Amino acid sequence: MKRQSLIKLVTSLKKSRLAGFFLLGLLLGCQPTALQEEQQLMLAAKTDAIAAKRLARQRLASNELPAALAWWRQAARLGAQDALEHAIRLQIRLEGKLATAHWLTQQPHLPTLNNPAILAELGIWSKNVPQTDVAAWQHTAGCALTLQPVVSHAQGERTWQALLNAWQHDPQLAQLPVCFKPLLRVNSTELNCSEQLGQRITCNYAVLAPRVAQGDFQQLLVMAGRGVASYNNGIVQLPEEASLGLLRHEFMHIAGFLDEYALAPIIAKTLCQPGRMAPNLLVGNDSKVVARYAKRYGVAQTSLQLTPVDTCNAVGLQAYRPIAVITPMRHLDAPMPALYQQLLLKALATPQQLMPVQYYFAYLARQEQAWQNWQHFMQGAAAFGYPAAISALAVEVGE
Template sequence: MSRAMNSMSSTSAATVFKKSRLAGFFLLLGVVACQDAPTTEQQLLSRASTDGAAAAQLARLRLAENDLTAALQWWRQAAALDAPGALEHALMLQVRLEGKLATAHWLTAQQAAGQDYTHQLQPQLLAELGLWAMPPQTEFSAAENLAGASCSLRIQPVVTSAAAERTYQLLAQQWQQDPQLSQLPVCFAAVVRVQSTLLNCSEQAASRIHCEYQQLQQLVQQGQFQQLLLLGGRGIASFNNGIIQLPEDANLALLRHEFLHIAGFLDEYALSALAARAVCQSGRIAPNLLVGADNSTLARYRQRYRVATQDIELTAVDTCQAVGLQAYRPVAAVNSMRHFEAPLPQLYFDLLQQELEQAALLMPVQYYFAYLARQQEAWQDWYQLMHTAAGFGYPPAIRALSKLNQTTTAAAAAAED
């Protein structure tokens, strides 16, 4: 029994000793590994100024550590040393960190500084950043009638990236297939590509998209269209001054909502105080909104929009609550002016068609650009833009030119005297 115990103890001791030796061996390996890692990284650092592969390896190490800013710098260093694939990695990471516009600006700045990376990139990748292989377009082909009807309203689509162009092509197809929109007398010109760095469309998700629209002045001056449809940037869509602004990933419901603004339709959700002060005046009427429900306002609405009393179901909406006024829509159902994805009521569609029959009364984008030209005292541009707006039959433009002619005539007569 004692011998067996001793034998078991010897065996157990030997086992413990072996385990101890193994544990010590692995501990030694761990210590060596900890000593080798900094040495290996130091070697990479010493070579990275001239060795693209070393710089790329450092970029991967920083990426694994989630140090994205450092990873971006090393990918750029690797790209400068022509490491295969490094530039694509750098661009994808910069898009993730800073957005597409900042990435496009970085590329163009590098090119201006004498480091032209574009030869390393496929045209499609450049187009995704809005850096088209061809120079920015300033001319376009004749309008295409997507709706299959006469053109009361012509729209010029402009895109700032390949993604925006894909979105527009999808929207154009869906517009043709939509049972309501396809009936409208609306024509779309061939799409125009513009460099993203030229328009600088913002990319803040919670803010309205802003672009440098004046960069499109030559296009607007040359064009025989009344409205611009601009797809670019990321953020909140809008319609102002003849420009429908959509994000590059917009859907048809959003386009429909903003398009209705062209015809004077107003939002049926609560506006900000600033917007409400501009929109909400007691007694105002729009195709889909009455500010106040007194008999006078209702009578003016019925007369202006030729709507029968029995077709009106006044329903309170929140549009003007920020300024303490109650607004009403003429239908009971929640619709696309309240929620983009909601249906467009038949009454709204009828009113939309009615307004498009009088498209000359809808402000063309040239009138807005004429206003901008006047601010800059660019009178030749003002005259050309105002002349185009008047050619569409827009009454304020016609009056402005008539006033100019009267003033010129009076000045000439005074000079003769």
């Protein structure tokens, strides 16, 4: 009797175990897989901002940044203000500020971005962006040369504030009869400065034509974009994060100073000609060139320390600087030699010989056959005494 009871108990336990396994199988079969959960979440994200933000965070956690950006944007389109800010910051990281600003201004169905700091960083200036008064600076000795600073982003504005302060406290630069107009802000999407590291910065300078036409400055100082600084046609172009040494170097180009490092072949071919002279450079060192240099710049020949530089190497010509020590035209942070300070002051004593930016804008107007604009800009250049502009207007009258 006891044996039969034991058999029944064992049989009962086996059946219950099988039933338990069967029930567990049914339960597992009813649970959604990870793939199914993902599909459901993506389906919900079409209309639900919370679901879209969840997907964005998941993609961000797995370092799928383009996918995370897409879902942040989707959540923003569904009205999530915080998602829009996340999308903007991630896009800046992936594509840069300019591309992000262009994208934002081309999205009519996004919620209004009520974050002045982000708008300023993108260079989208509006009434909601706090105005920072970066005043003009007038030299006590007058303005032989006046520059108009221009920025397109908050970073450029911060940099310019620091540079203007540093300029005023630099013992050499502060002596120059140079003035700066109040800072001009231009939307980044309009100025459209390039952001390619290792390449010269280019901008849509035409957007500055109305300001140039006012004719109350000779040079533009544009602090925007990322890349290599330059000076051409009355425009000092600096990256939005520039040092005082870089500003000083490019400013000296206005006065005719040339680089003392090897120029690119295409530039060397234009600038390097036998007998060519600049305040800081002689192409060749024969006695006639040296004598002409000394006479033009008022320097005693006996004080010259002609030192070979690499400026014209690309065209097989040897150039020389008039001094032995390393200068700011070779290394940005090198001290300014007294001779270079003297030569800089000498150039600024005849500012009418320095090409004003209005002359370049007259050239652009001529390229477009906009003759009324050409005349207006050329008259502006002539008003500064620039000889080529005066001659151009005289020829027009003569014709």
